[in-house]
Structure formats: C-alpha cells, structure tokens
Amino acid sequence: MKKIVILGATGSIGTNTLDIIQRFPDKFQVLGLTAGSSVEKLESLIKVFKPKVVALQNEKSAAALSKTLSASNVEVLSGNQGIVEVARHPEADLVISAIVGAAGLLPTLSAIRAKKNVAIANKEPLVMAGEIIRREATLNGVSILPIDSEHSAIFQVLNGEQRHSIKRIILTASGGPLLRFSNKEKEQVSLEEALAHPNWKMGPKISIDSATLMNKGLEIIEARWLFDVPPEQIDVVIHPQSIVHSMVEFVDRSVVAQMGLPDMRTPICYVLHYPRRAPISLPSLDLTEVGTLTFEKPDTTAFPLLKTAYTALEEGGTLPSVLNAANEEAVTAFLEKQISFGMINRIIQQTLEAHTPQSTETLDDVLEADRWARLEGKRWIKQCTVC
Numbered sequence: 001m002k003k004i005v006i007l008g009a010t011g012s013i014g015t016n017t018l019d020i021i022q023r024f025p026d027k028f029q030v031l032g033l034t035a036g037s038s039v040e041k042l043e044s045l046i047k048v049f050k051p052k053v054v055a056l057q058n059e060k061s062a063a064a065l066s067k068t069l070s071a072s073n074v075e076v077l078s079g080n081q082g083i084v085e086v087a088r089h090p091e092a093d094l095v096i097s098a099i100v101g102a103a104g105l106l107p108t109l110s111a112i113r114a115k116k117n118v119a120i121a122n123k124e125p126l127v128m129a130g131e132i133i134r135r136e137a138t139l140n141g142v143s144i145l146p147i148d149s150e151h152s153a154i155f156q157v158l159n160g161e162q163r164h165s166i167k168r169i170i171l172t173a174s175g176g177p178l179l180r181f182s183n184k185e186k187e188q189v190s191l192e193e194a195l196a197h198p199n200w201k202m203g204p205k206i207s208i209d210s211a212t213l214m215n216k217g218l219e220i221i222e223a224r225w226l227f228d229v230p231p232e233q234i235d236v237v238i239h240p241q242s243i244v245h246s247m248v249e250f251v252d253r254s255v256v257a258q259m260g261l262p263d264m265r266t267p268i269c270y271v272l273h274y275p276r277r278a279p280i281s282l283p284s285l286d287l288t289e290v291g292t293l294t295f296e297k298p299d300t301t302a303f304p305l306l307k308t309a310y311t312a313l314e315e316g317g318t319l320p321s322v323l324n325a326a327n328e329e330a331v332t333a334f335l336e337k338q339i340s341f342g343m344i345n346r347i348i349q350q351t352l353e354a355h356t357p358q359s360t361e362t363l364d365d366v367l368e369a370d371r372w373a374r375l376e377g378k379r380w381i382k383q384c385t386v387c
C-alpha cells in the first residue's frame, strides 16, 4: 500500500489525483491532505478518504475545521508550517505537489529534504528554484516525477533513452482561448473569455497563464530543470487540438511523440503507478474522430511572454523568480478585476525592467527576489488601477 500526501488536495490536480486513487483502493492510501482555505471542500474529502493528517494554510479555516473534527482522530494542522509538516510526514511514500504558485516551494522542498519522492504539478517552484530543487533531490536520493501533461509526455518518451541522444525537446501548446484574437481584442478581453480554455479544465491561475502563453514560458523553464536540457534545446509549437502532449527529437532525427486525450488523470495515473502502467477506464483516443492534427509556430509578437520567459531562463539568477512573482501578482489582479488582460504583460515587463539581476546561490536569494518582485509588481498594479 503506497501512502500518499496531496498538497493542494482541493484544487483541480488534487481532485483529479483523488479520482485516480479512489479507483485503486488496494494500492493507495491517503495519508495527508492540504489546502489553502477551502474548509468545506477539505471536510468532504476527509469524509471519503479518511486521511491521518490535514492542514489548511489559513489559520482561521484550520481552527474552524479543528472544531468540526474535534470528535474524530484526524490531526488538523495550520499555517505554512502545518503544510510543511504534512509534506514531510514520516509515513509518506509519495508527495503530490499540487499547490498553485510560489506557495508550494517550501512544502515541496521540505518533502524532498525529508527524502520523499515527489510527483510535481506545481511548476512555479521549479521556475523559481529549479537548480536548488534538482540539487536537493540528487543529494537526498529522491525522484521528481512530472505531472504536467507536456513534461509527462517527455518523461515517457525519454524512458530508457540516454540524455546525450536528445537533440531537442518540442513542447506543444494549445494556444489557449485567445489564440485567434487580435492584439486589440486581447487588450480588453473579459475574465470569462480568458478563463474559457478550449481543451483543459484547470484552476484559474493556470487558465489565465494559458491565455497569455506564460504557462508555456513557465513550462520551458520547468523542462530545463526536470530534464537538464539547456534553453536552446527546448522548442515550442502551437498545436490547438492538445492531442500530442509533447515530443522529443533525437540525434538520429527520430521524433517521438506521446499522445492522448486532454485529461490530466492519465499523467496522474502514470506517476502514481510509476514505473508500471495501470489500466483505467477513460475514453480512448480515436484519431479518426480527431481527423486533423495541426502545428504552427508561436507568434511571440502577439504573445510576448513566451519570449520573456526564454530570456529570463537564459539570463538566469534572480530573473525567473522575478518573472514568476510579477506574473502571479498580475494574474491575481486580473482575476480580481483590478486590471485589464493587456496589463498583465506590461506589469511583468515593467517589473523585470526595474530589477537588477543577481545570482541565486541560496534559497534565501530566491525568496528575496520573489519578495522584491511582488512589492514592485503591486506598485505597478496600483499605478495602473488609478490611471
């Protein structure tokens, strides 16, 4: 029986993971669940999955849950420290890292330092501190298994291959809901339009990142650290059908792709059972029904954040962390209807321009860059909400 901890259990990845776990009751046991502040959702998950320990980041929510569960033997922890405690629980065999944003960095690192294998969907920590996460995983002898569909595809394609055989990684991108919008139309797009991803049902932050194509930018950086491949060996191609989840070109010019219907339960099932595969009852991909698969070059003038992410990765140091924090602040402001869609890009560019890049030797350097960029991003947001 594999004992599983899910960080971000109430989110899109968290609930898809629990869907898979529920299908294999003799293989997996839910040991720990965490969430931000969703007490009711967490409470309903506790009833079904009976974890030993749970944590809510929000202290008030944790206190309310503690009260409700006072007669049960579920341990309720609170705050960032509570989430870290669940992440490094001594009995955990596999930790699913599915918190959204930078908030997942410390719990994910804590799990690695406690020698837990981690299956990672939470890409932002890899963007901020990919080198540190890789180093800590090697030092502690643990595996980092990708959940993101593109990275899962590459991971599956590379199974049994040697790193020096890779010519390039080709990440596919659906292009998001605004692929065919003009720049003028994109500028004032509504929140509902920006959230309406054509192929994937995901949490709000990643949905907006998909609309700006920043998600692909973050994924380039994620791929760099997960597969130890330099930026010049990572390409992006727009593939609106989301059937080819990504490809690898090898030195002999063979290109190997992984395909499937867009459903996160497939890559989640893969990491839960890795290195084996397990049968799940989901619809099969019927290529005759899909008919046509198309591929096109990304338009980096229409979607400038893709290029910005490449630059941040190439220049390195504090830049990826600043990019990520400025993006999180701008996306939050857009989700709260404080700024227009078009302002997301401008806030990120202004924050990056104001930054003096530095090297990141330690986690503190990364966290300091994150802190600085949030303040700077907020300053630009305030300016543009009054302008």
Ligand SMILES: NC(=O)c1ccc[n+]([C@@H]2O[C@H](COP(=O)([O-])OP(=O)(O)OC[C@H]3O[C@@H](n4cnc5c(N)ncnc54)[C@H](OP(=O)(O)O)[C@@H]3O)[C@@H](O)[C@H]2O)c1
Pocket (backbone or CB within 6 Å): 007, 008, 009, 010, 011, 012, 013, 014, 034, 035, 036, 037, 038, 039, 057, 083, 098, 099, 100, 101, 103, 121, 122, 123, 124, 147, 148, 149, 200, 201, 202, 203, 204, 205, 206, 264
């Ligand atoms: N969704 C997908 O299909 C998908 C695909 C590939 C990669 N990813 C990546 O996976 C991660 C999660 O995405 P998602 O779409 O599942 O997000 P989501 O639906 O918004 O869920 C986020 C989860 O994180 C928790 N959370 C939020 N803020 C927190 C904080 N400050 N401290 C602790 N927990 C916090 C939330 O709890 P509450 O419910 O209490 O707010 C929730 O459980 C992201 O990094 C995303 O890029 C997602």
